[in-house]
Amino acid sequence: MQPQRQQKPDVSVVVIGYDDEANITDAVRSALAQGAAVREVVAVDDCSTDGTFEALTHLAETEPRLRVIRRETNSGGCGSPRNTGIDAVTSSYVMFLDSDDVLPPGAVDALLRAAREERAEVVSGLCVRRELPSGREVLWQDSLYRESAVLERPAQLPALVHDTLCVNKLYRTDFLRERSIRFPEGRFRYEDFVFTARVLAAGPRMALIPDRVYVWHVRRSAEQLSISLDRGDIGNWQARAEASRQAYDILLSAGQKELARAARAKFLDHELRMYVRELDLRDAEYRRAWWTHTREYLGEYDAADWTVNQTAPGRLLARVILASPEPRDLPRLKELAARPTRLCPPYARDRDGTPVWADDLPQLTLEPFLTRPAHQLPLAVDAELHPGARVTALRLRLHELYGRVAPAGPRELAVEWRHRERGLTRRTATVALTPSADGTWAAETAVDLAGLGAGTWDLRLHVRFADGTTREMTAHARTGPGLLRRRVVPSLLHGVLLVQPYATHSGALAVRMATGPRGVTSVLRGRLRRLFR
Incomplete structure (x- = not known):
């Protein structure tokens, strides 16, 4: 000031x-x-x-x-x-x-x-x-x-x-x-x-x-959540769409065409992405009602609303929803709605070899991705965290995306952990990416969990290409057997660690940790209280 x-x-x-x-x-x-x-x-x-x-x-x-x-x-x-x-x-x-x-x-x-x-x-x-x-x-x-x-x-x-x-x-x-x-x-x-x-x-x-x-x-733990946080009922989404519709109409009626167009783009980039990230948390009835209402609202968009920045995540989400009468591909849509966005496999093509969203949606082309620079693509990395008594291993795998990644020459991944509550950032390693027989690139590094300490840590990655350009991204949390379960790990620094790898609302890998006997006991007591309520 x-x-x-x-x-x-x-x-x-x-x-x-x-x-x-x-x-x-x-x-x-x-x-x-x-x-x-x-x-x-x-x-x-x-x-x-x-x-x-x-x-x-x-x-x-x-x-x-x-x-x-x-x-x-x-x-x-x-x-x-x-x-x-x-x-x-x-x-x-x-x-x-x-x-x-x-x-x-x-x-x-x-x-x-x-x-x-x-x-x-x-x-x-x-x-x-x-x-x-x-x-x-x-x-x-x-x-x-x-x-x-x-x-x-x-x-x-x-x-x-x-x-x-x-x-x-x-x-x-x-x-x-x-x-x-x-x-x-x-x-x-x-x-x-x-x-x-x-x-x-x-x-x-x-x-x-x-x-x-x-x-x-x-205040996410408040008994009465604020309107912006209380998104669990379909009425909230309907109200948000109606407010967005009225905002657009007001701007358009005033002759503010550029602002009106920007308001529609903002709905796709902000509102749509936020609610899509949470769809898999809702029951089937909510998802059907949400999908139906969203398709009706998006049906009001005109041709010009879709022509600008066709590779924007919100526009691609909206096009998938409009092309599908029923909810589909929710895990993949959630990853696309993430920030930064991730376009996860499968990577389908039509009969002519043109990239498309899925084999059964060949009309939904992803051709604009063929012309974007590699460091601007919605790349996907899978991540697995394996906490161990001696070594905690972080295994990473970068996917190809319609043949665009290999020519760009992915060289290495810089690994960062960001503390969600305190805002700390710790870069822990830079590891080489090794080509694999399946057309992906693999990397592995050790993680000093004790050195990170207690709290919630989000994984962030920076992939560097041969020309020196980089892409910041999060990593998709693999959900195979035993990968996302709580473990108690001995620690020379703290005596003991309680480690919980998990997938965030957008599917990204994060880890919660409690340190020392008191920290571990406090977490376990809280879990028992919730179980016996």
Whole structure:
């Protein structure tokens, strides 16, 4: 953040909450702590049934900048209370904050300074997703915020449609009111999608800043999951598709054809890939309903939606779904939806030798892959981890892909392990790739599990080709007999290790480890408690 300067009170922060007594005062305090630039915090309680309203009114007794509004009935969503806030604020600028999140120090100053200096109607900054309780942070759409930028109109940067959040932005209040830009009312999931589309459709002058302006708390173990995390029922997917449809229609109706096209591409690249990675976790009834609904939605796409970047993973996923009346190839689709993407065997061809998705789908050609550079292909590597008392072996096998890999000359694999909670990266080896008789390339290396330590570690690989180019990738976890089972391994450093290789939601190899007798005992006790619930 830039050094803070005293600014004229000109910002209202709208905080919304429902039955969130445990967190809402922290959210409000983070807004009040922004300093003199915040004229008021308007806290809208959506008719909570716990102590949320009482906690807010108690805080307001000692905070003159805090106004508390209690809605008479619960709206069932986030849009209505935010609209209540828009109607109530008295400042020139407004921003939104959810009750379970916080504003980092200096956020309002950075946003307001850009709004004034650049005469911007909307200023957008960097949001950080913070996993709780681990504290691990992931930057949201950080490619948009690597440096400051000013846009006379959003269409200058179509990638803006990927940032559907409303909370990491400062809006000129008159801009929202004069253009009648509001959130969908009532129980409407993914209301941010529609609101953000309305903002972009209005064509505001925008400023983008690299400052951290919002901390989005992700609580995966919460009793009541947030809308974005609660994806287990088909209604969630239907709501997400409907919000995406409305966003597209809003942009198209406003004449923002480029943004509308980008919104459709974003659905394929983000929404579709995310839900496909989780399909095998759902039951057969969900999968059939999801498949049917997705085919209906994708049927609305026109020819131009499929012509750009035909090798993009989301487009290939969508084409497979459209070509198949019933769910199929879920394990392979899950690998294709991974980040980075993996196109796993089998590699079928039609009668003319053209690459196709499958023998029974010859019309679904993969011919564009024949012209992409090898280091941009969705290559697949199989991985096996064999924990042992003396040596833990990691065995890797790189697959050929329609004859493109061998001419590129794959030379070696660099092996990295990334700690999921702490964000550490440890490169442990660089190993040569050896051609095999079956047309693949093999590599093997020892892994010092004790040196990695406790926690969850994700395997990442970098394959290097003869011309010096590299491809970063994850590895498909082999699932043969005994490969993904928990093992207790003796360790000179820790005494004992509990090692659990497993496949992530996207099918990639990862490993969980507990160290020492206490760590191992804690894991085993937790497992027993779950078994006997």
